[in-house]
Amino acid sequence: MGLFDDDFYSTKVSRRVRTTSSRDEFAFSNKKGMRSWSNVRVAFVASFTSAVAAVLLFVLVFGGGGFGPGSHPASVSASGSTSLEQRTIQASAKVRPAVVSVINEQTVPYGLMPDTGSTEDGTGSGNDSQVQGSKQEVGVGSGVIFKLENGKAYIITNHHVIANAESVKVLLVNGEKREAKIVGSDQITDLAVLEMDGKDIKTVAEIGKSSKLQPAEFVLAIGNPLGLGDSLAMGIVSKTHRIVPVSLNEDGVYDWQQEVIQVNVSINEGNSGGPLINMDGKVVGINSMKIAEVGVEGLGFAIPIDNAMPIVDSLMEKGYVSRPYLGVYTVDLEQYFAQQQMTDQPAGGDTKAGKGEGSANEDSAEVQDLPDLKLPDEVLDGVIVLEAVGPAKEAGLALNDVIVKLDEQSIGSTMELRKYLYDQKKIGDDIKVTFYHDGKLKTASFKLEEKTKDE
Template identity: 80%
Template sequence: MGLFDDDFYSTKVSRRARSTSSRDEFAFSNKKGIRSWSNVQVAFVASFTSAAAVLLLFVLVFGGGGLDIGSSAASVSASGSNSLEQRTIQASAKVRPAVVSVINEQTVPYGLLPDTGKSDGQAEGGTAEEGQLSGSKQEVGVGSGVIYKLKDGKAYIITNNHVIAGAESVKVMLVNGEKREARIVGSDQITDLAVLEMDGKDIKTVAQIGQSSKLQPAEFVLAIGNPLGLGDSLSMGIVSKTHRVVPVSLNEDGVYDWQQEVIQVNVSINEGNSGGPLIDMDGKVVGINSMKIAEVGVEGLGFAIPIDNAMPVIDSLMDKGYVSRPYLGVYTVDLEQYFAQKNMDGQAAAGDGTTEQGQGATPGGEATDLPELNLPDEVFEGVIVLEAVGPAQEAGIKLNDVIVKLDDKSISSTMELRQYLYEEKHIGDEIKVTYYRGGKLKTASFKLAEKTKDE
């Protein structure tokens, strides 16, 4: 039995029905004064009348509100172009020509060249001497960037600070494979942002800057960049959390000394994606891809710097080459680390007089390299001054002083010291530093200076 194989949908008419219909038509057509209508005409009039009645009833009940047949038809016909697939294609097409690969070049010692199996000296037809520099620059890292501005014949690129850190020269590869020399306009370690400048000849596409504040959880986003050196690569996912604060180690020594506000996404962010754009479905940049959690068993944890946070930094880098911040003038280490190291040294000395590496304690069991701070027993938190320069030095702060307060804010770590300075204070503000020296509590008050590029 077919889908419509029943009496209701049957197009067959029985012989009895046909004969009855013929008699009716004959009788109707012979009535005096009445025009003969065919069945088709009668059906058409009935249908039109019914439709008019329905329309009139709709207008009476709903007042005609929202009745726009033309716009409804247009929306239906355009529905195909509003699909997620089409929006993804259109969004990426807007930005891809503006995404570049950023190549960090540095002079490397003699050794095996990548993919050659030969030493630098052998590759150049000479001989390599141990420890001597080859004098040629090699590609030591590749990241991503996005062209966001064209001005006076120059193209300006946003990328990460860690992508160009230590670079002696920087090259940029366009989406068509062309390489160009680039200049570092400015960089900022704290926010992990940098700006590059290159020749803007034939550059037609500039990425549009969006608003990260408008992002919502579960919203679709795209990451564009150069993962693992593959170039011009797209990955897609959703916003997992619009505002996440993660601790970072600015010196990459494993000690967290800053907190970064980021957008958390489940988009694939791999080595080489750093510095590339995170875009929304309108093709606008809402973040700069920066980092991921790279641990065994961890997947789908990528992070991007919100573009709303990035643009003031980018503007400062364009204007000055660095980010203007209040400057205290101390290099510090957390007191917690001091106690942890002292405890390790004490345990090693209590064993056989040496540490596991053979350093850190003398044969007599006394710890080396760690100064005696003579702090009161109740003091466990603060930061130790390793070096004082600028305003702090002029105010009399010295090596091994232990800072425990800035103004009335207790300071337990370098992270908290930076946060208080950068978030609560301004250049030229007066600040009171409370610290211990030789077990005695002291204070010093002075004005914060401006942190320059060199500092």
């Protein structure tokens, strides 16, 4: 996903110190003073004092669970650490049987064999077992079983884990491999749902509430990092709500913003799609990506489970996510101007155009192929229409029109267009598009339709 990749880093678990204190005060009042007490009362007080002293000595020597006026800090700290360790063990044991490895298989075309090593003379592949034109394992990620129904087990994973897969296999924690089917997938949210035979599947992960997470709360990431199999990593929640830009088409152009949980648990390649769980063993996020830059460590991200479950429900019901559909494929005007400044340079690195409202696999035009645009000098931000279809085409938008507003909201990029459309509008809503056509400012109003799976 552009600069974002899947990578996880494990941190040292800090000890949690709990201290509780209580004080019991005993007052004996006698107007004549202690010297007038009876022998019985003096004996009672002496016995009680001895008993209290014995209890305090026991607590100091053996530790008393962190209570009483003489609680020892070291005893309390050790007790708290043991409690955290037990919660970690119990939480992971609760979820681990529901965590699976997800294998993406694709046909390797002739002449495009993956580099699996060199022979002694430095030429050719070192793996003779792979045959060009056959299906090969091209990627491995993780997933979590969240539902059992009618003999089927359903798995949440990332879209990028199963993207372009011709077949998908699931590896259970016991080592058994099963065929899986893609129920639905959504590139925008990077989520997908798989279905497999539910025979002998006993454990289903419990879904928690990401809205209840707090900064510094301990969390566990479970998955299949680097293809090594079942693995755990622990850390804390760095920030419960973070917005990061992503490149949906992996072309270096940020065209979406993802809402994520930031954690200092690292997500290594293969950890993607696995669950992020709290200390109660409940899924609070789906591990998704990291900042993949030199010198950056412990900066991983997970999709909040509160955001994920409505998408999962839509994928289960329809196989896709229902969103309002404007019907334009666009490129940012800023990219166009940048390309215009490079016209004197030799043809080389092609600059790809942005892909409209979020479609995954359109063939995009190159910015350098666009004709000169007729725009007022003050217009520097907007999106160029590469193709208009559906409702936009019917409303009169065409190639090379430049959209500058949706309703009264200024639009300066494809990202802003998507965010306004998906966050602020619903299917069936009216929308007003303000755009330049042959240098003239125009508007078009129409109803937003539903974007189907094919579109």
